[in-house]
Amino acid sequence: MAYQYCSVQDEGRLRIVTLNRPEVLNALHADANDELASVWDEFAERDDLWVGIVTGAGGRAFSAGNDLKVQAGGKRRPNGPRGFAGICNRFDLDKPLIAAVNGVAMGGGFETALACDIIIAAENAVFALPEPRVGLIAGAGGVHRLPRSIPVKQAMGMILTGRRVPAREGFELGFVTEVVAEGQALEAARRWAAMILECSPKAVRASKQAAYHGLDEPTLQQAMRTIYPAQRENMESEDYIEGPRAFAEKRKPDWRNR
Incomplete structure (x- = not known):
């Protein structure tokens, strides 16, 4: 299928989704966000796709965020229910997502990365939430996800100033999973995806759902005592039997995702 604002490679x-507006540093507008929402809707529905990667076209940017020229021209309309890049307001996707950040990740671009489960950053990557500098707030999740990802005082230092944080500092702060050489973010993301694909897809999704939903529980005890839906589905699956059986038989498991 041909797309106007992104490319999709399975x-x-x-699934690898590349934000494809390099002429504007992969900045996105409502039409692009709607297109991306449909891409991720299909990814969520297909049983044969287990892991997703999002990256940016060209070597300069992952995404510079919201296309402010569209907004300044009075042509901006609200994003759809899935939010920026089709994932920032998506809270029901249990399949893991990896951000391969190959350059600038500003505003909505950084928020897109934060909406993923793993962030791989090239050494030339730079992260920021500069919205207050143009009279906005990082409303696509940045003001909420960042303080849940790193210490609050460090997060507020970024949120209130819009300052730019290089990849190495992002790793030290804790929102970057791994820093790699310039030009290697996508290959490193593929390496992480390969490790995930060695695992049971149902167990991976159960783990993701339990981890995130558990953070919303009032206490650790309540989180541990709750059996989440994906966890129950995993326990009732064929793969729940296949994993221990393969271990006992000293072979690689044959995951069927059922």
């Missing part, structure tokens, strides 16, 4: 059980 490699077996892996």
Whole structure:
């Protein structure tokens, strides 16, 4: 299928989505966000796709965020229910997502990365939530996800100033999973995806759902005592039996995702 604002490449059980507006540093507008929402809707529905990667076209940017020229021209309309990049307001996707950040990740671009489960950053990557500098707030999740990802005082230092944080500092702060050489973010993301694909897809999704939903529980005890829906589905699956059986038989498991 042809897309106008992104490219989509499926490699077996892996989907790679590339934000494809390099002429504006992969900045996005409502039409692009709607297109991306449909891409991720299909990813969520397909049983044969287990892991997703999002990256940016060109070597300069992952995404510079909201296309402010569209807004300044009075042509901006609200994003759809899935939010920026089609994922920032998506809270029901249990399949893991990896951000391969290959350059600038500003505003909505940073918020898109924060909406993923793993962030791989090239050494030339730069992160910021500069919205207050143009009279806005990081309303696509930045003001909420960042303080849940790193210490609050460090997060507020970024949120209130809009300052730019390089990849290495992002790793030290804790929102970057791994820093790699310039030009290697996508290959490193593929490496992480390959490790995830060695695991039971149902167990991976159960783990993601339990981890995030558990953070919303009032106490650790309540989180541990709750059996989340994906966890129950995993326990009732064929793969729940296949994993221990393969271990006992000293072979690789044959995950069927059922």
